[in-house]
Amino acid sequence: MARSNESRPGESGPGCRLYLVTPPALEPARFAEDLARALDAGDVACVQLRLKDADEDAVRRACDALRPVAQSRDVAFLLNDRADLAVETGCDGAHLGQEDGDHEAARQLLGQGILGITCHGSRHLAMKAGELGADYVAFGAFFPTSTKTVEHHAEVELLQWWGEVMEVPAVAIGGITAANCAPLVRAGADFLAVVGAVWNHPEGPAAGVRGMNAAIAAAQAEGAAQP
Numbered sequence: 247m248a249r250s251n252e253s254r255p256g257e258s259g260p261g262c263r264l265y266l267v268t269p270p271a272l273e274p275a276r277f278a279e280d281l282a283r284a285l286d287a288g289d290v291a292c293v294q295l296r297l298k299d300a301d302e303d304a305v306r307r308a309c310d311a312l313r314p315v316a317q318s319r320d321v322a323f324l325l326n327d328r329a330d331l332a333v334e335t336g337c338d339g340a341h342l343g344q345e346d347g348d349h350e351a352a353r354q355l356l357g358q359g360i361l362g363i364t365c366h367g368s369r370h371l372a373m374k375a376g377e378l379g380a381d382y383v384a385f386g387a388f389f390p391t392s393t394k395t396v397e398h399h400a401e402v403e404l405l406q407w408w409g410e411v412m413e414v415p416a417v418a419i420g421g422i423t424a425a426n427c428a429p430l431v432r433a434g435a436d437f438l439a440v441v442g443a444v445w446n447h448p449e450g451p452a453a454g455v456r457g458m459n460a461a462i463a464a465a466q467a468e469g470a471a472q473p
């Protein structure tokens with residue numbers, strides 16, 4: 247179950263937490279049940295609705311079906327690509343890429359809402375995002391992914407550097423699984439964003455959440471035990 251006294255993206259908090267991005271296509275009523283099971287299986291800080299091929303009406307319907315599932319569990323619900331629609335539909339915020347419009351205008355539009363910005367593997371983009379008031383910066387892709395064709399890659403050292411110089415939380419994304427996430431956690435990622443590791447888990451999304459939570463906890467325990 248999501249724990250309400252812990253961090254959401256944009257807040258600093260204890261250790262690293264899981265951030266779920268939805269599958270690229272979904273049927274809202276059916277997926278609402280999968281989402282509820284996933285969120286009830288363990289600790290999740292945030293859900294991002296990411297439907298790249300859906301029209302605006304379909305995105306609105308998906309928001310209406312899924313937002314309450316997350317928010318009723320005190321899990322932040324963000325919309326991908328559209329700050330305006332995020333505000334209109336009652337989302338907690340938006341995640342924007344480098345091609346997703348004017349970030350400063352989005353910051354104004356969202357007010358106190360959460361703004362996350364993709365920064366690929368770039369220190370420069372991340373500094374710019376931090377300066378304009380992003381609540382988190384997202385780095386990736388760290389590993390090969392079959393969810394999306396990626397043009398940019400990020401190195402683990404970037405997370406370490408970011409954590410040493412900046413307060414703004416860092417989200418790591420791209421091909422992250424329970425088996426490969428330990429170095430990202432130890433390097434200081436505040437959140438791990440995943441699609442396949444949860445929604446394509448062979449034993450179902452609940453097992454995916456449990457597996458990611460266990461891997462994060464093990465990496466943190468290992469890090470704490472280092473002299």
Ligand SMILES: Cc1ncc(COP(=O)(O)OP(=O)(O)O)c(N)n1
Binds near residue numbers: 346384386
């Ligand atoms: C948490 C998180 N990080 C990165 C992305 C990628 O955003 P973007 O570069 O805009 O690409 P699309 O998601 O729009 O294909 C993300 N969505 N979430």
Ligand SMILES: Cc1nc(C(=O)O)sc1CCOP(=O)(O)O
Binds near residue numbers: 420443
């Ligand atoms: C949506 C997205 N953005 C990325 C980036 O690198 O910016 S990688 C990615 C897909 C993440 O899915 P999975 O966990 O299945 O690899």
Ligand SMILES: [Mg+2]
Binds near residue numbers: 326327341342343346
């Ligand atoms: Mg985008």
